[in-house]
């Protein structure tokens with residue numbers, strides 16, 4: 001019997017890896033790298049606890065409970081990703097410019113978004129006005 005068969009036999013009936021485990025492992029890695037730069041003693045303890053939790057989940061025989069955890073994680077992840085996606089697509093829809101109308105001659109003027117308060121000079125009648133972008 002080779003090591004792979006042994007591993008399979010050992011892992012039989014156990015939960016194994018899922019997206020939640022991989023995410024936690026990634027968090028561990030980030031914290032580990034972070035712990036090289038900042039001297040927080042609790043950080044390595046946190047990494048150890050997280051790793052312990054990941055292995056506990058992988059070797060767990062309570063598959064439905066682990067499955068439910070993963071579903072919860074995926075749901076949360078979907079919400080977070082959806083939040084950022086919704087934000088970026090909304091910005092795309094409106095474009096990165098805003099349209100203002102000159103208060104005097106109603107000339108349409110395109111102004112880049114997100115510049116804060118700007119003074120706009122109408123290209124047609126030279127009227128100056130301030131708008132928030």
Ligand SMILES: [Zn+2]
Pocket residue numbers: 102103104105106107122123124125126127
């Ligand atoms: Zn004008």
